[in-house]
Amino acid sequence: MRIVKHGRRWRSLLDEREVGRHETAETAVQALRAQWPQARIPASLLLWRQLPEPRRIGQRAA
DSSP, X not given: OEEEEETTEEEEEETTEEEEEESSHHHXXXXXXXXXTTSOOOSSGGGXXXXXXXXXXXXXXX
């Protein structure tokens, strides 16, 4: 499961399939936990493994 920012909203994904759109990342976590209570989803967004956003083509590394 993943939560990704898309424009001003957040998408929750199961593999490559979108399962919800949310106003905040926190509500995305809550929705995933409610929809899949048997899954091992962290209770807090702070406990999720976060990956840096991919760089755009032509953008230099900092």
